[in-house]
Amino acid sequence: MRSQPGRRVAVLPGGTGPRAVAALLAALPAALDGTGPAVRPTDPALRPPSPVTAPPGVAALVTTSGSTSGTGRLVALDGAGLLASAHATHARLAGPGQWVTCLPVHHVAGLQVLVRSVVAGTRPVVLDTTAGFRAAELAAAVRRLDPGRPGYLSLVPTQLARVMADDDAVAALRGLAAVLVGGARTAAPLLDEARAAGLTVVTTYGMTETGGGCVYDGVPLDGVEVEVDAESRVWLGGPVLARGYLDDEAADRETFQVRDGRRRLRTNDRGELTGGRLTVLGRLDDVVLTGGLNVSAGAVEQALGDLPGLGEAVVVGVPDEHWGAVVTVVATAAPPLEELREHVAARLGRHHAPRALVRVPALPLRGPGKVDRLGAAALARDLLAGADPGTERLP
Template sequence: MTRALVAVSAESPDEVLAAVLAALSGTGPAVLPLVKGAEALTDEAGTSRLGEVPRAVAVVIETSGSTAAPKRVMLTTDALLASAAATSVALGGDGQWLLAIPAHYVAGVQVLVRSIAAGTTPVVLPSGHFDPEVFADFAEQLTAPLRFTSLVPVQFARLLSAAQTNYRLLTVLRRFTGILVGGQAIRPELIELADLLDLRLVRTYGSSETAGGCVYNGYPIGNTTVRVVGGELEISGAVLALGYLGDASRTAERFVEERGVRWYRTGDLGEIDPETGLVRVLGRADNVIISGGEKVSLDAVERLVRRVPGFEDAVVLGADDAEWGQVPVVVVAAALNAAVPLERIRELVGEELGKAARPSRLLTVPQIPLLSSGKPDRQALAELIR
């Protein structure tokens, strides 16, 4: 059996909330939240041009990361509600949410789903530039005993920076039962500062394919299971997506079945502590270059470079090289560059990762281009270093 799929403008979170509620209850079509262009996917009669999806699907999330090709992830009602239930247990109960992430991202949709499951009304932060003062204004509208929000690291960093001199903001942040931060790695110094400020930070790991975060502070939630196969993290559990809309080959590549259990191949390198079960994400499996015949993880190089003062938001990319084949290149915003010479960066990286991992160039740009999610736009930066 199938159901219709309709596009809803993510610029109207209230409309997305209503559409998702109808989809979850089975009284409405499946929903594809889009940041723009939703109107073009409906004809003059108001009929969706998107066609049909399997009946179990409630929400489709369109993703296009900083390097990967776009894809549409089909999330079932069961997966979305399983994720919401696991989050509730992990965070100590249902509560009220502040929506601070666009509603076309899985983290934004999950704020709405969790609110529906909890029977609470989310407070919606206005779109546009993320302003800590505006965040505080809307966070003060939360009235439930348990209060939550979900952020990306760049938002969290701005809040922490402002909270150090803004007591009102700090007080508001301390009222949150949980501040979920995910989407990319959080710098260690931000984690330390959050602890120093007595904030309840929850570091999340997951993706659209897992209905959002399914590993909190390094540990799987709900019935999620994580394993390592060939160095790559694989995930199973009730939160898994059905697959990719209109892309059977990619679905078969990423979702595999073994002894009756479905696993999602994340594409992330990682490790699991055999004693504690703590999951550690090491970087993307496809973000590796061959330099001088040796494999070099650009994520590992980037983590080291970002420890250098002034390079906290630097990006490391791979570039072709006549001698080495490929080499790491560091890109940093001019305003953040602390004038550390390239040779010092090469020395630090070489000491820990070896000669092949040493960056060959240091490129300074006016600012690091970002995607709407707050992640660096690596495709745009790759054009600059060619």
Template sequence: MRLEPVVGDDPREILRALRSAIHGAGPALGLGMVRAMPESVRAGTAVVVTTSGSTGVPKSVVLSRDALTASALATAARIGEGAWLLALPASYVAGLQVLVRAIVADREPAILSGSFTPQAFAAAALTMASSEGGIRVPTYTSLVPAQLARLLDAADEDSGVATALRSFETILVGGQALPPVLLERAQALGARIVRTYGSTETSGGCVYDGRPLDGVGVRLVDGEVQLSGPTLADGYLGEPELTDAVFLRDGVGRRWYRTGDAGLIEDGVLRVRGRIDNVIVTGGINVSLDRVERIVRSVPGLSGAVVIGVPDDKWGEASVVVATRGEALRRSESVQLEEARAAVADEIGPHARPARLVLVDELATLPSGKPDREAIRRAVAALR
């Protein structure tokens, strides 16, 4: 089957190509590709999405028509059917799934054009009102926490934004953990929020408010969350060894995806406790703290710095550079932070820039002499 890269992020172009791929008439789509890829993929493939993955290093995830459709149908079974508003990039799996759900429901999605703003979101949402046989058609959308935060801030002053948020039957929020204070604000406003958990490898969110969608399995192995079911990706394009390492088969042949997340299950509800590896999710994008630290240490005066992740009310998580005063004071603190941010933005992207620089007398270490990252993280958290 032919693989056709999609240049750019035009949602209408992606929708046209995706509709053909889902129905089996057209080539598979290649979204976000950063390197040369094979000209063909296995039959049944709908989309190949290049993602930062759990390591912050790009991987190309192969998603079949069956997996994407199974995800859309399971979502409809859980929250209901209706019309969808696309407010996320269509090349991002959560945005892509909004389009898939619209295609499966045989409805034209509303599309937020241009940059995301609360006013544009409200205008798009309020034009979706429609009815069939005198019955209102429910509306749905999908957001990341940073978008929800902007909408809630705007709703304090703009009644139109508040009305728009309340107009949706359900707003799916995923991509990263939703801070409890943000959820409480949304609920107090009357917005109906469902927290989703999943990844590109699971065709987007497959666990809603801690409970898996129909057909999805959840288990913990050595504290790691693993997922199974019809929404799983086929694997990583051109990387069979990585595919075999991440997608496992149990004794009865069932495939499981290793998420790399730590979690626990209480009364049948999954609670994710963060990454097992040294990765944060900021604004819905995975960022390897190891990569950020390597770059930061190239900045004069920060060669011994440690980069840790901390909770962030706006972005979910953010990175903080921690360095000793003796080394860092060779130049001003503000200059060093800006140089570190510029270096990280240049190599990884602006989303990965450290939020703060914290100076300490000495860095906590383990008996081995390595930085005690957990102790450093606790010390920084105590400063908030």
């Protein structure tokens, strides 16, 4: 989709700081109703972007994280689509309420917290995580919410894991109407632990191109349409769809397509629909060709999801002269490689079992909670080549 003259764009600072949140909150109402310029919140760590104009009706320009491609794209989000998403969220949860904002507002999840606040007529409690996320500070922020309104919070899985390690934070979050968790796959044991502790956790699936989460706990929001084709590819439709990409016409044509007379988003995710509930199985482009056979990294990650002792983890392929590539687990904590192999083999078969393990202090990220798969693969390759003490590898 080409940038079209018609609407000015206000470039605003992103991040999680109170000034960034206040500036975007002040500009959003006019951006959403079309009486003012569209907004473009930007990562404060990057240099200011080149000026662009927005097509009529577009309220916000947001850059994707590019967690698998390595390159983000500039997404044009309609005001009507952002509002549809906010109203559908309120309808699915406990109605309009007050939010804690702790995700960067230059990413769609953080932006949507502010859109929902505008729709609800409330002002969010701001938790600045520029210097890092601390569960104790989150607990204090949650306790500043108006007890007379439903309280909400949006987190990424890494943040939820830190909450669960802090008893006071868990106690504070029990009073919330919902804790949305998205941006990356959330391990089943972590979800079970949080729900058993009394937290109303709602998993979300979506992306910048859908204005954020559009499927909650596997069920599409009102107006959202989900299809899974013969190749198990997930297609999304409905009023939440973005207008398109402003900076990549080829990707725009490939991603936003018309199917059966209706505009759809062609995702790179594999999934299955059972009784109207979507289960995301991984990505279509996460296949590792090893020993002449294809292994889905997403399937291996899911198989590892209930393994005790495994921290945050991602599965990647690392080039190998003999195998072509080896299935490699990159994790913040893990039991021995042989235990990983037995666990996966029992669920998927021996060929899927990882042949290498790389332990790291933290997974490389691109955007809030999104693992940088390219970065993780490069890190694993370098550490394995250097025989780092935190690595294990079969011949």
